Amino acid sequence: DQQVKQNSPSLSVQEGRISILNCDYTNSMFDYFLWYKKYPAEGPTSLISISSIKDKNEDGRFTVFLNKSAKHLSLHIVPSQPGDSAVYFCAASAVTQGGSEKLVFGKGTKLTVNP
Amino acid sequence: ETGVTQSPTHLIKTRGQQVTLRCSSQSGHNTVSWYQQALGQGPQFIFQYYREEENGRGNFPPRFSGLQFPNYSSELNVNALELDDSALYLCASSLVVSGYNEQFFGPGTRLTVL
Numbered sequence: 001d002q003q004v005k006q007n008s009p010s011l012s013v014q015e016g017r018i019s020i021l022n023c024d025y026t027n028s029m030f031d032y033f034l035w036y037k038k039y040p041a042e043g044p045t046s047l048i049s050i051s052s053i054k055d056k057n058e059d060g061r062f063t064v065f066l067n068k069s070a071k072h073l074s075l076h077i078v079p080s081q082p083g084d085s086a087v088y089f090c091a092a093s094a095v096t097q098g099g100s101e102k103l104v105f106g107k108g109t110k111l112t113v114n115p
Numbered sequence: 116e117t118g119v120t121q122s123p124t125h126l127i128k129t130r131g132q133q134v135t136l137r138c139s140s141q142s143g144h145n146t147v148s149w150y151q152q153a154l155g156q157g158p159q160f161i162f163q164y165y166r167e168e169e170n171g172r173g174n175f176p177p178r179f180s181g182l183q184f185p186n187y188s189s190e191l192n193v194n195a196l197e198l199d200d201s202a203l204y205l206c207a208s209s210l211v212v213s214g215y216n217e218q219f220f221g222p223g224t225r226l227t228v229l
Contacts, residue, residue, distance in 0.1 A: 004157070036220075043119065043205055043220030044158070089157050096163070100171030101216060102148065103207075105157030 003027045004092050006106035014114055019077040021109050023090030026071065032093035034103070035064060035075045037086045044089055048075070080113045087111070119208050119221035127227045133194045136224045138206035140187040145210060147189040148218060149181060152203040164189060193226075201228045 005024045013019045021035070031052045036044035050057040050064045050073070057064050063076045077084055090106040120139045128134050140147050146165045150158035160173035164183035178194040187208070193200055203225050207218035 006157075041222060043207075043222045045220070046217055049217075091157075096160075096171030096173075100146075100148075100163040100165065101209075102160040102163065102171060102173065103150075103158070103218060104160070105150075107155065107157045 002106075003030075003094075004090055004104050004106040006090050006109050008109050009107070010110045010112070012112045012114060013080050015082055016079045019075075019080045019084065019111055019113065021075040021077075021088050021090075021111065023073050023075075023106055024071055025073075025090075025092055027092070027094065027104075028068075028071070030092035030094055030104070033064070033066060033073055034091045034093070035062075036089040036091055036105075038089060038108070039086050047088070077111075080111075082113045082115050085111055085113050119206060119219050121204075121206055121221040121224050123224060124222070125225045125227075127229065128196050129229050130196055130198060132196050133192065134196060134226060136191040136193075136204050136206075136226070138189045138191070138208075138221055140189065140206075140208035141219050143210060144208035144219070145187060146208065146216070147183055147187065148207045148209070149189070149191045150205040150207065151175075152205060152223070153199075154202070158205055161191070196228045198228050201226060 034049040035047045037047045038044040087108045091103045148163040149161040152158040163171040182190045203223040205223045207220045209216040209218045
């Protein structure tokens with residue numbers, strides 16, 4: 001049962017245009033959401049996050065939108081740059097039975113920004 | 116400030132063997148989590164250690180076990196390796212304070228089981 005879904009395995013955009021990555025989730029108990037960026041041979045790095053009490057968070061070229069009623073979040077990158085080419089993971093924070101915090105990840109979307 | 120490091124980078128084992136993967140947490144962090152990332156999948160939570168005790172576990176069998184040491188370094192042990200254990204194993208450290216505690220990931224260990 002996949003609780004976090006990224007339905008687009010890949011996305012290709014031109015440099016300077018907008019990149020929109022989408023993510024859907026099923027568990028209404030998730031209270032924090034993150035987008036991670038991963039380059040080959042490196043660990044995922046947190047890019048931007050949003051609490052479930054907000055609907056938008058902006059950090060420079062990156063904006064995350066959260067629609068709780070639709071259980072949907074998206075990452076907008078404007079303008080896209082070739083260095084943004086990477087795999088992007090959507091993740092949600094959940095509490096385990098032991099009380100610890102774990103991340104539930106989607107399968108990732110590979111973004112390619114063409115010069 | 117030193118980031119999260121993992122060793123070895125790559126490892127090849129045969130089915131039925133045992134393996135130990137190591138993780139050194141970011142300085143000052145008291146919590147470590149381990150994730151398994153199979154090919155084409157997102158990372159899946161294995162377990163978390165806080166102050167040397169396991170305090171949360173994902174849907175993984177008992178042959179996956181771990182340790183956290185007083186210096187907050189950590190080990191992931193997998194017994195009786197199976198072909199499906201082939202994956203990238205990621206550790207992530209965090210400082211548990213309050214609210215959301217950001218997890219910082221290491222580069223991972225690529226395990227291949229033949």
